[in-house]
Amino acid sequence: MANAADAHGHDAAHEHHPTAGTYWKVGIILTIITVWEVWAYYIPSLVASRIFIPMLLILSAVKFAIVVMFYMHLKYDHKLFRALFTGPLLVAMATVVGLLFLFGKVAVRLAA
Amino acid sequence: MTTATLTADHGHTHGAGGAATPEHQPHHTTLGLDHRKIAIWAFIGSECMLFISLISTYLIYKGKSLVGPYPHEKWTDPNTGETFNAILNIPVTSASTFVLLMSSLAMVLAHNAVINRTGKAKWWLLTTILLGTGFLGFQAYEFTSFVHEGLTIKTNLFGSSFFTLTGFHGAHVTVGVLWLCTLLAIDLKRGLKPEDGLIVDLSALYWHFVDVVWIAIFTLVYLIP
Numbered sequence: 001m002a003n004a005a006d007a008h009g010h011d012a013a014h015e016h017h018p019t020a021g022t023y024w025k026v027g028i029i030l031t032i033i034t035v036w037e038v039w040a041y042y043i044p045s046l047v048a049s050r051i052f053i054p055m056l057l058i059l060s061a062v063k064f065a066i067v068v069m070f071y072m073h074l075k076y077d078h079k080l081f082r083a084l085f086t087g088p089l090l091v092a093m094a095t096v097v098g099l100l101f102l103f104g105k106v107a108v109r110l111a112a
Numbered sequence: 113m114t115t116a117t118l119t120a121d122h123g124h125t126h127g128a129g130g131a132a133t134p135e136h137q138p139h140h141t142t143l144g145l146d147h148r149k150i151a152i153w154a155f156i157g158s159e160c161m162l163f164i165s166l167i168s169t170y171l172i173y174k175g176k177s178l179v180g181p182y183p184h185e186k187w188t189d190p191n192t193g194e195t196f197n198a199i200l201n202i203p204v205t206s207a208s209t210f211v212l213l214m215s216s217l218a219m220v221l222a223h224n225a226v227i228n229r230t231g232k233a234k235w236w237l238l239t240t241i242l243l244g245t246g247f248l249g250f251q252a253y254e255f256t257s258f259v260h261e262g263l264t265i266k267t268n269l270f271g272s273s274f275f276t277l278t279g280f281h282g283a284h285v286t287v288g289v290l291w292l293c294t295l296l297a298i299d300l301k302r303g304l305k306p307e308d309g310l311i312v313d314l315s316a317l318y319w320h321f322v323d324v325v326w327i328a329i330f331t332l333v334y335l336i337p
Contacts, residue, residue: 020224023224024217030217034209038202038206040335041202056335060330063327064327064328067320068320071220071323073313078145081149081150084150085160088160091161092160092161092163092164093164095165099171
């Protein structure tokens with residue numbers, strides 16, 4: 001059995017499985033980020049600035065990553081599960097960027 | 113299970129020593145991973161592709177509607193002179209976003225309660241179901257108010273792509289709520305044990321995925337003008 005455990009290298013990961021306290025902390029962080037996003041939406045000068053959209057995208061990506069790592073346990077789980085999720089996610093991200101260059105506002109700007 | 117134990121939360125084998133190898137477990141692959149967990153991750157990966165196609169469609173059509181109502185700007189119908197306000201209701205959607213985030217917290221606490229035998233699993237599952245149903249209620253309110261304000265799936269490109277994207281997401285939430293109801297029924301009937309951790313984990317992974325999809329939708333559709 002030791003072989004099976006070693007082969008997968010997960011016993012250490014199990015020992016570091018998040019506790020309920022960690023889940024609550026993550027929930028509080030997610031709430032703070034959401035409040036931050038909505039607060040930013042109501043500041044006209046910030047909305048008009050060039051940092052608004054990048055800031056929202058970064059905050060959204062942070063929330064996404066936190067949920068995936070801690071609530072979906074991908075940080076602690078087998079690398080195959082990580083690959084099954086991040087592989088299609090990367091393809092999907094490349095697809096949306098490609099489509100925006102082809103048909104979206106990015107394409108319009110390039111054409112202009 | 114003296115030779116190997118299916119871990120409640122990760123779906124692969126480890127145990128107190130013995131001759132059993134992972135491939136001898138009924139639900140295990142030769143990697144020692146439970147095939148059901150591999151399947152749910154593969155399914156979630158494919159769902160990424162589905163939702164990114166819907167989000168891409170929304171982004172490509174964004175700002176290309178010929179007639180209103182529009183998501184973030186007022187619009188006056190040149191034929192009737194009727195003015196339509198910006199259609200998105202950010203306070204309501206912010207509240208529904210918070211509700212869905214908290215449902216993810218409740219779900220992970222339900223899973224934690226099952227694998228640690230705290231006896232609170234049914235309460236956290238019930239909380240998750242109620243929060244998920246609350247989110248669906250917010251969405252029903254939003255859709256209804258949009259239709260009353262003149263935006264349907266046939267009105268313009270924004271309406272078509274918006275209702276398709278958020279409608280698909282709402283359908284996924286509905287499936288998730290039904291799935292959680294079955295877990296709650298099992299818990300009420302015989303009690304969920306640590307050995308059942310994997311079936312709770314599978315539903316939790318689906319539920320959290322629905323949550324992360326909404327995180328992306330909330331930013332891309334609602335907050336970015």
